[in-house]
Amino acid sequence: MKSGVTNLFVTVIGLAAALVPVNSFAALGDLYEADFFSHTIFKFTRAGTKSTFASGQSLSEELAFDRFGNLFEADGGSGTIFKFTPAGTKTTFASGLSGPFGLAFDAAGNLFVADASSGTIFKFTPAGIKSTFASGLSSPDGLAFDSSGNLFEADFSSGTIFKFTPAGSKSTFASGVGNPVGLAFEPATGIVADISTRASVQTGNQVLIAGFILTGTDPKQVIVRALGPTLTSFGVANALQNPVLELHNSTSVIATNDDWQSAANANQIPTSPVDYRPPDSRESAILITLQPGAYTAIMSGKNSTTGNALVEVYDLATSTFSQLTNVSTRGFVGPGNNVMIGGFISSGGNGSVQVIVRALGPTLTQFGVSGALADPTLSLIDGNGNVVASNDNWKNTQQTAIQNSGLAPPNDLESAILATLTNGNYTAVVSGKNGGTGVALVEVYKK
Known part of the structure; x- marks a missing residue:
């Protein structure tokens, strides 16, 4: 495979999938898991040793790391995006959302949030300034960027994968795929x-x-x-x-x-x-x-x-x-x-x-x-x-x-x-x- 050429993988599951824990990897290779039922974020070392990174969440949905090693969590129950430093210090990055699910960072460090209940994808600058990137969606869930900066969105209710250019132009990438929730690009070459x-x-x-x-x-x-x-x-x-x-x-x-x-x-x-x-x-x-x-x-x-x-x-x-x-x-x-x-x-x-x-x-x-x-x-x-x-x-x-x-x-x-x-x-x-x-x-x- 040539460098920069990646394949998109889609997770298609039923409604119960909302209860499945979501995982994210830190730069050092540790695995972080958002556990829906226990309202906890767990950390696993490469050897599988488990520890509690954060607790007392509402309904943890998605996790994503920024380029500085800070962990962001979409909390669906409170409509909040929480930010955790590598040391575990918690702050509120954004609030007042209807039902945040998918999180993805672009190359410039902007955070994109799929707000399922409002059918909107919001964009937050590193300073937390909010704007609407796309609206009128059915039920946006998973988000993923390709190497060219295009944003892909898993639209749960319509069974569609939408593609957005960096300028926000929308097109249908795939349809009839059931109820897509998770998106991930196969890594480019090393x-x-x-x-x-x-x-x-x-x-x-x-x-x-x-x-x-x-x-x-x-x-x-x-x-x-x-x-x-x-x-x-x-x-x-x-x-x-x-x-x-x-x-x-x-x-x-x-x-x-x-x-x-x-x-x-x-x-x-x-x-x-x-x-x-x-x-x-x-x-x-x-x-x-x-x-x-x-x-x-x-x-x-x-x-x-x-x-x-x-x-x-x-x-x-x-x-x-x-x-x-x-x-x-x-x-x-x-x-x-x-x-x-x-x-x-x-x-x-x-x-x-x-x-x-x-x-x-x-x-x-x-x-x-x-x-x-x-x-x-x-x-x-x-x-x-x-x-x-x-x-x-x-x-x-x-x-x-x-x-x-x-x-x-x-x-x-x-x-x-x-x-x-x-x-x-x-x-x-x-x-x-x-x-x-x-x-x-x-x-x-x-x-």
Whole structure:
């Protein structure tokens, strides 16, 4: 399935379905359940451990999370939309509704509410300002947005699924479907996240340079790390002893760090459920919230020192409407264990993602890079150490498919692999043919 292509699934059940508990997932993977009879919202961890998140509700109908992790509940008995912070603090977001059922957030953070008794879909801005999005409906229930911002509504009494454009234009998507109540889109393909590259850090134009693009609409918090001394404990020889890190946007340096504990926000680096603090005090880290755009992390050795090092970019806000895409790293490819190793994680979506991985060398010369790797070879390896695919000279394998992707390497000696991957950890290993050395670029594109 191509990225962004989704299928709509409809729950069709009888009138008694109004008594069925409604579920919603938090960004961390916990399951929240609105229990109709007990007037309680329960929380389940991924392991199935149950706890009470909120109690004393009237008639809980629907749940939905906003981009900041706040939980919204449609309370049909009181005609109220309640808002719960991640800590469980409850406030009234909206009141005076006739019978709220379906809830859905658009990409801008506006909340849409299907008010069944009044036959209306209301729109609430993040500040709580109310307007009528659609009226004259039979009995609106479930709501769901597609990736293009169109709103789909399950109209219970008429047995119809209506589609509304972002401007509010209404059309019939499906009819004669019984009594639809629930709508859900099959997830698009997964994302490429949490990138890392290990290479030999030299001086001049042979420092380690990691590039990434944030697409979408929301700011995203990331942490960029530069590790050196830690690699020694993993058997990596000649580790860089004191890495220095710079983060650039398209025009300038926006952050720097040498020794992560010296950063003003070092105490804000997350430690749970994953500890993102570098293990060694000489290593570097930048914790920052970025707007969508292109960024470059440059890693060098303090006082022009050299050695093997690892640069990493971690996505700390996977629930936002932005994602890491088109990741790349430029570095020096040496002999033996001094090859360049690019790592990435495929996650989310429907459990798979199609990528093109490229290894460029000769092309760098035209961009003023001296000492470019003359003939790069490429291997793609999964988290179990199995070789998924390998390539030397991209036209030797998958030539037609790679050309059709629009991402064919410019030089015939460069390498490329097109692969559909299940969610997991992967590494792309770039080496020089016949032991060749030089500066190369490894890239991962999500299709």
